Amino acid sequence: MSLEEFSKSHEIVIGLEVHAQLTTDFKLMSPASNRFGKSPNSSVSSVCTGMPGALPVLNQKAIEMAVKTALALHCKIQSPNVFSRKHYFYPDLPKGYQISQYDLPYAKSGRVEFYLEGQKRSVGLQRIHMEEDAGKNLHFGDQGISLVDLNRSSVPLIEIVSEPELRSADEAGAYLRALRRVLRYLEVCDGNMEEGNFRCDANVSIRKQGETRLGTRVELKNINSFRNLERAIQNEALRQWDLLKQDKLVVQETRSWDANENLSRSMRSKEEAADYRYFPEPDLLPLSLSDDWIENRRKALPELPLDRMERFMKDFERSAYDAEVLTSSKQLADYFEEIALPLKDYSLASNFIQTTVLASLQDVEKGLEDFYPDAPALTELLQELKQGKLSLNMAKEVFEEMKTSRQPASKIISEKGLSQVNDDSILRSCVKTVIQNHPAQLEQFKAGKDKLFGFFMGQCQKELKGKGNPATLKALLEEELKQS
Ligand code: ADP
Ligand code: MG
Numbered sequence: 001m002s003l004e005e006f007s008k009s010h011e012i013v014i015g016l017e018v019h020a021q022l023t024t025d026f027k028l029m030s031p032a033s034n035r036f037g038k039s040p041n042s043s044v045s046s047v048c049t050g051m052p053g054a055l056p057v058l059n060q061k062a063i064e065m066a067v068k069t070a071l072a073l074h075c076k077i078q079s080p081n082v083f084s085r086k087h088y089f090y091p092d093l094p095k096g097y098q099i100s101q102y103d104l105p106y107a108k109s110g111r112v113e114f115y116l117e118g119q120k121r122s123v124g125l126q127r128i129h130m131e132e133d134a135g136k137n138l139h140f141g142d143q144g145i146s147l148v149d150l151n152r153s154s155v156p157l158i159e160i161v162s163e164p165e166l167r168s169a170d171e172a173g174a175y176l177r178a179l180r181r182v183l184r185y186l187e188v189c190d191g192n193m194e195e196g197n198f199r200c201d202a203n204v205s206i207r208k209q210g211e212t213r214l215g216t217r218v219e220l221k222n223i224n225s226f227r228n229l230e231r232a233i234q235n236e237a238l239r240q241w242d243l244l245k246q247d248k249l250v251v252q253e254t255r256s257w258d259a260n261e262n263l264s265r266s267m268r269s270k271e272e273a274a275d276y277r278y279f280p281e282p283d284l285l286p287l288s289l290s291d292d293w294i295e296n297r298r299k300a301l302p303e304l305p306l307d308r309m310e311r312f313m314k315d316f317e318r319s320a321y322d323a324e325v326l327t328s329s330k331q332l333a334d335y336f337e338e339i340a341l342p343l344k345d346y347s348l349a350s351n352f353i354q355t356t357v358l359a360s361l362q363d364v365e366k367g368l369e370d371f372y373p374d375a376p377a378l379t380e381l382l383q384e385l386k387q388g389k390l391s392l393n394m395a396k397e398v399f400e401e402m403k404t405s406r407q408p409a410s411k412i413i414s415e416k417g418l419s420q421v422n423d424d425s426i427l428r429s430c431v432k433t434v435i436q437n438h439p440a441q442l443e444q445f446k447a448g449k450d451k452l453f454g455f456f457m458g459q460c461q462k463e464l465k466g467k468g469n470p471a472t473l474k475a476l477l478e479e480e481l482k483q484s
Contacts, residue, residue, distance in 0.1 A: 001238055006206075012237045013205045013214060014172050015126075015164035018179060019157050020189040021133070021197035022065045028132045028156035029056030029099060029284075040138070040149035048135075048153040050094035055283050062156040064297065065188040066106060066130050067289065069158060071298045072182050075110030075128060079294075080286035083130075086276045091148050092135035100159075102278045105129035106287065112162070113306050114178030116171055118320045123175050124163035131157050164203065164214060169230040176200060176229060181305040185330050193225050200229060204236040205250070215240075216250040220264060222257045232257040236264060308333055316346040325354055331368040338375035343382050352382060356399055372406045373399065381409035391470055394418050422469045424476070427460075430468070431480045434459045442484055456481070 027034050030047035046054035070077060084102040110125035135150040160179065166172045180198060183189040191198045200223050205215035220236060223229050240250045255264040280286075303311075305327050312323035312333070327333045332353075340349040357378070361367035373381060381402065385395040390413070401412045413419060421427060434456060435442055445452040456477055461468050 001242060003234055003238065006237060006241050009209060010206050010237075010241060011167055011209055012169070012233065013164050013207060013217075014166035014169075014233060015203040015217075016162045016166065016172060016176065017201045017203070017219075018160045018162075018176070019199040019201075020069075020160065020183055020191070022062050022156040022158065022188055023190060024059055024061045024065065024156055026059055026061070027154040028059050028062050028130070030154040031057075032154070034155055036151045040147070040151060042151065044150045044153065048150050050096075050153075056099060056154075056281075058284060058287070059156065062130070063106075063287070063289075065186070066128070066156075066158050067294065067297050068186055068301065069160075069183060069188055070107035070110065070128050071294070072186055072301055072304055073107075073110040073112060073125060073128070073160070073179075075107035075125060077289060077294050078104060078106055078108055079289040080104070081106040081289075082286045083281040083284045084278045085281050086131075086278055088276060090134065090137075091146070092137050092150070092153070094135075094150070094153075098132060098134055099281050099284070100131035101129035104286075106289075112175055112179050112182070114174050115309070115320045115324060116174045121171065121174070123165045123171075126161045126163055128158055128160045131159060133157050164205075164217075169233040172202065172233055173226050173230050176226065178306070181328065185302060185305050193223075196224070199223075202229060202233055202236075204233055204240070206237050206240045206244070216252050218250065218252065219254045220257050221254060221267065224259065228257060228259050231259075231262065232264065235262065239264070302330075305330075305333075312336075316340055316350070318346070318350060322350055322354065325358075326350060329368075335368055335375050335378075339379045339382065342379050343386065345382075345386050348382060348386055352378075352385075352395075356396055360403060373402045373409070377402065377408055384409060384413065388420060388422055388469060389413075390418065390420050391467075394420060394467070419467065420469050421464055421467045422472060424472065427464075427468055427473055428476050428480070430460050430463050431456075431473070431476050434463060435480055435484055442481075445481065446484075453477070453481070 024034050026032065027048065030045045032043045032045040032048055036043035047056055067077060081101060082104040083099050085097040086100045086102070087097040089096060105127045107128040108126075110128070111122050112125065113120065113122045115121070133152045133155040135148055135153040137146055137148055139146045162175065166175055180191040183198070184191045189198060193199070202220045202223060203217045204220060205217040207213070207215040218236060218240070220232050223232050236255075243250055251269070253269050254267045256267045257264050309320075309323045309327045312318045312326055313320060318326065326336045336349060336353055339353070340346045343349050361371065381395060381398055384390045385392065390398065398409050398412050398418060401407070401416075402409060405412070438456070438459065441452050441455060457474065460473055460477065
């Protein structure tokens with residue numbers, strides 16, 4: 001049973017629900033700090049612990065971040081919007097309800113745009129709403145106890161809900177990456193799936209090709225990486241297809257993805273909205289946002305990743321692929337731009353960054369913060385390369401040295417005596433000497449053993465201690481061999 005076979009007659013339909021944790025200093029409804037370390041229950045107030053009579057107070061910074069995100073995603077801001085209580089019982093939720101938004105969320109419609117295999121795609125959003133997070137249960141099986149940590153209680157989240165418009169695991173991955181990039185450019189969310197501050201549930205159904213009605217969906221939870229998102233979706237599509245082939249029905253339910261076993265397990269049958277007994281939160285007024293306030297937030301938006309990517313394609317003549325890599329983080333895009341503009345050789349800057357620089361960065365997001373060579377220092381190095389004073393290999397050697405010693409290129413070049421020999425007369429006399437010293441190889445070369453060209457090049461570079469300009473040397477060697 002393969003996905004390839006499946007795709008001949010069926011298609012996957014996916015809608016994603018993404019929870020993004022906002023990077024505010026304080027929590028959404030509580031004065032407790034939102035920047036806490038590991039020590040459990042160290043960052044809680046009476047609101048987080050659900051003490052009777054404790055009143056929630058909205059954090060304006062969280063609302064600003066949420067609105068900025070919605071505007072960047074082309075949503076319509078709804079004002080007034082309303083907070084509601086979503087009731088359920090769980091030990092990590094002492095109040096017995098979560099404050100969320102239900103029928104009147106703060107943002108509606110909107111879209112996420114991205115490129116997939118060079119093609120531009122646009123996927124609609126149903127809504128974005130604000131809500132508080134719940135705490136966390138910690139289970140210590142060997143001691144037979146479970147403990148509750150309320151540090152996460154009332155942490156501000158936004159839930160971004162897509163239309164069921166995604167059609168493959170790859171597309172879902174591209175959507176999620178693009179969405180994360182927007183959040184990171186806006187500096188409203190760290191976007192780290194492994195750390196749980198950017199979480200994604202995938203709703204998956206399948207249907208025959210050409211069918212317009214939606215099939216029964218299954219909600220997959222516990223997806224903690226991009227790789228797992230893609231694997232979980234493919235696995236679920238095949239599981240549903242198998243059921244249909246046996247004339248069984250797909251049950252609407254919530255399943256938990258197990259990354260180790262590479263399969264999902266049923267958690268519960270899908271709860272209905274009525275089960276949560278939603279009603280408007282009586283302790284918070286409906287939230288009114290004036291048009292002026294919203295417009296000012298819109299004007300203050302930075303250049304967004306997709307706009308920047310398209311600008312790089314146009315102004316710096318990059319392919320969609322190159323432009324996407326170079327704009328994968330705001331820091332990297334700034335770095336490229338600060339180098340490419342003064343260097344005036346966009347391909348050189350783009351290639352050197354994508355191969356050499358990115359290879360030495362573990363984490364592109366954080367990696368550039370105190371990375372050396374910084375933009376001016378790398379520009380200086382690439383100028384030497386552009387002017388032919390260094391070969392590419394030499395430039396890479398200098399780059400490695402710059403990284404560890406944090407010294408400018410000029411200093412390393414002069415200390416190591418690393419400058420390329422470009423002088424035609426020096427190169428030509430070296431070529432002549434090498435040919436004269438290897439008469440046997442010359443005979444064989446002339447008899448048709450073309451491979452020996454590399455041998456002559458090698459001998460010349462040996463004489464020149466590897467510093468001969470390779471292109472000039474090659475041209476001169478060809479010329480001299482012909483005349484010998
Ligand atoms: P809930 O909040 O109960 O999970 P929603 O109606 O808000 O339900 O839908 C959540 C997500 O499910 C949305 O992203 C939506 O696009 C997606 N979805 C709805 N129906 C389907 C379906 N038949 N197949 C795939 N995804 C679906
Ligand atoms: Mg859901």
